[in-house]
Amino acid sequence: MPFPLRIVVVGGGTAGWMAAAAIASVFGPAHRQIRLIESSEIGIVGVGEATLPHIRFFNRRIGIDERELMAKTQATFKLGIEFCDWARIGDSYIHPFGAYGSRLAGMPFHQFWLRQREAGATTDIGEYSLPIVASRANRFALPAEDPADVMSTFGYAFQFDASLYAAYLRSFSEARGVQRTDGKIVDVKLRPGDGWVESVKLESGEEVSGDLFIDCSGFRGLLIEQALKTGYDEWTHWLPCNRAMAVPCENSGPLTPYTRATAREAGWQWRIPLQHRMGNGYVYSSNFISDDEAASKLLARLEGKALADPRPLRFVTGRRRQTWNRNVVAVGLAGGFLEPLESTSIYLIQIAITTLIDYLTERPTDDQGRFDPRIVAAFNRWIEMEYDRVRDFLILHYHATERDDTPLWNYCRTMRIPDSLAHKMELFRERGRVVTYKDGLFLEPSWLAVYFGQRVMPRSHEPGADAVDAATVGAQLARMRERIQMALTRMPVHEDFLRAYCPATPAPIVGTAR
Numbered sequence: 170m171p172f173p174l175r176i177v178v179v180g181g182g183t184a185g186w187m188a189a190a191a192i193a194s195v196f197g198p199a200h201r202q203i204r205l206i207e208s209s210e211i212g213i214v215g216v217g218e219a220t221l222p223h224i225r226f227f228n229r230r231i232g233i234d235e236r237e238l239m240a241k242t243q244a245t246f247k248l249g250i251e252f253c254d255w256a257r258i259g260d261s262y263i264h265p266f267g268a269y270g271s272r273l274a275g276m277p278f279h280q281f282w283l284r285q286r287e288a289g290a291t292t293d294i295g296e297y298s299l300p301i302v303a304s305r306a307n308r309f310a311l312p313a314e315d316p317a318d319v320m321s322t323f324g325y326a327f328q329f330d331a332s333l334y335a336a337y338l339r340s341f342s343e344a345r346g347v348q349r350t351d352g353k354i355v356d357v358k359l360r361p362g363d364g365w366v367e368s369v370k371l372e373s374g375e376e377v378s379g380d381l382f383i384d385c386s387g388f389r390g391l392l393i394e395q396a397l398k399t400g401y402d403e404w405t406h407w408l409p410c411n412r413a414m415a416v417p418c419e420n421s422g423p424l425t426p427y428t429r430a431t432a433r434e435a436g437w438q439w440r441i442p443l444q445h446r447m448g449n450g451y452v453y454s455s456n457f458i459s460d461d462e463a464a465s466k467l468l469a470r471l472e473g474k475a476l477a478d479p480r481p482l483r484f485v486t487g488r489r490r491q492t493w494n495r496n497v498v499a500v501g502l503a504g505g506f507l508e509p510l511e512s513t514s515i516y517l518i519q520i521a522i523t524t525l526i527d528y529l530t531e532r533p534t535d536d537q538g539r540f541d542p543r544i545v546a547a548f549n550r551w552i553e554m555e556y557d558r559v560r561d562f563l564i565l566h567y568h569a570t571e572r573d574d575t576p577l578w579n580y581c582r583t584m585r586i587p588d589s590l591a592h593k594m595e596l597f598r599e600r601g602r603v604v605t606y607k608d609g610l611f612l613e614p615s616w617l618a619v620y621f622g623q624r625v626m627p628r629s630h631e632p633g634a635d636a637v638d639a640a641t642v643g644a645q646l647a648r649m650r651e652r653i654q655m656a657l658t659r660m661p662v663h664e665d666f667l668r669a670y671c672p673a674t675p676a677p678i679v680g681t682a683r
């Protein structure tokens with residue numbers, strides 16, 4: 170492969186700028202030349218506002234200052250997601266970014282909680298999770314490093330303004346030599362013989378050639394699909410939502426350190442508090458509600474005054490058959506889309522970029538600059554695995570419900586689910602065993618949160634949990650709850666913490682009466 174490697178990033182949404190920023194910061198200018206093409210006429214989706222804790226590793230790897238990022242994107246902290254009305258109307262549970270209790274006698278904590286519950290105890294498992302208790306009390310502090318400290322038992326993510334995030338990454342990337350062009354691509358030239366992308370042609374007539382093309386052109390998949398016809402696996406039969414209405418509104422209450430997802434008649438509604446406004450959206454299935462009705466339901470349920478008209482979005486849940494095809498790697502919506510219930514899209518962007526960077530570091534080409542097909546296959550397998558894991562987790566939320574009040578919930582409750590998920594659920598139902606894996610989302614506490622929150626209760630606990638006598642278990646569990654309550658008294662109110670740590674610049678906090 171000739172160096173510097175000529176990389177063309179097509180698209181300047183979250184995916185394009187994350188890719189440009191990361192590659193520019195990891196590889197010095199001697200190793201790469203990065204050109205990013207975006208069309209301000211087409212614009213960006215700009216609704217990805219809730220993240221997962223993994224984004225902090227991304228920031229650290231590429232040298233982004235967290236406080237500066239938060240201040241410039243009107244960000245708030247996120248300790249988890251609250252799910253309302255999912256298993257039954259009136260239910261509420263939080264999927265926390267952190268652990269429940271701690272292991273006892275080498276056994277997972279929840280086995281002892283199950284055992285106590287079978288004996289008649291009524292404590293909620295959320296009482297053993299500091300991020301849940303802190304979310305309910307609207308408090309936040311940074312986690313501690315010392316593993317013996319209960320303050321080390323959680324992580325956090327951000328809720329930010331997606332347009333400001335793209336703008337922030339743009340200035341970060343341009344400062345590291347990324348060359349940006351505002352222009353519309355009207356043609357893609359393939360190399361005769363092997364069909365690799367040779368260049369893209371802009372409306373202005375300019376042709377931009379490259380060695381590697383990163384397709385971040387959004388749902389249209391300009392290179393990966395329109396030019397290379399890679400194909401798409403659709404999962405709408407398991408995840409039937411295919412539309413969204415998004416609208417920001419004024420803040421009208423405390424800035425909660427969590428995202429809320431409330432199940433609705435034909436889908437669910439998100440609520441993402443930022444420093445300057447609240448992001449809202451109704452994700453729904455067009456089989457069960459019209460666009461107009463979804464928009465009016467969303468507007469009627471806002472907590473504050475709407476700041477714009479509802480914006481419609483359409484999507485098809487699934488993933489591209491190959492994320493890396495020839496010399497094109499699809500990142501972001503061009504690579505696939507899993508609906509935003511667990512805020513996984515930015516995570517999937519991050520994984521695609523960091524995995525690509527790892528492979529590029531290994532110089533995956535022959536003397537003619539061809540990418541080694543074994544490297545490409547390994548990359549594609551990895552991304553497939555990440556998508557499949559998230560897919561099963563999302564389906565669990567829809568399927569494990571007792572709701573029978575609308576056609577959507579009747580469909581989801583009774584649909585056939587993937588064997589991989591059916592197997593996981595059966596093992597959990599038996600004795601509370603969580604199928605864990607080394608790579609990919611999600612870890613055990615996440616599965617526990619959703620199983621219990623969706624009322625999937627095991628028939629019994631593991632016999633190993635009977636090895637400790639009941640009095641000791643009772644005392645240990647009480648001590649865990651006490652430690653969490655003590656830690657909570659030392660955590661400031663979320664909004665006070667934000668004001669001290671990363672007050673938004675330049676706009677002041679508005680409409681956030683506590």
Ligand SMILES: Cc1cc2nc3c(=O)[nH]c(=O)nc-3n(C[C@H](O)[C@H](O)[C@H](O)COP(=O)(O)OP(=O)(O)OC[C@H]3O[C@@H](n4cnc5c(N)ncnc54)[C@H](O)[C@@H]3O)c2cc1C
Nearest residue numbers: 180181182184208214217219354386387501502509514515
């Ligand atoms: C309803 C909804 C809610 C979401 N919520 C979340 C969330 O809470 N958390 C999360 O992690 N993710 C969320 N996502 C996903 C998130 O929004 C996307 O993953 C993220 O915005 C990345 O988008 P993108 O950069 O791939 O595409 P886009 O934002 O669509 O950007 C595409 C880019 O390609 C350019 N382009 C396209 N065609 C051309 C052309 N011909 N010439 C030149 N340029 C072109 C456009 O100008 C634009 O710059 C959500 C998505 C949806 C639909």
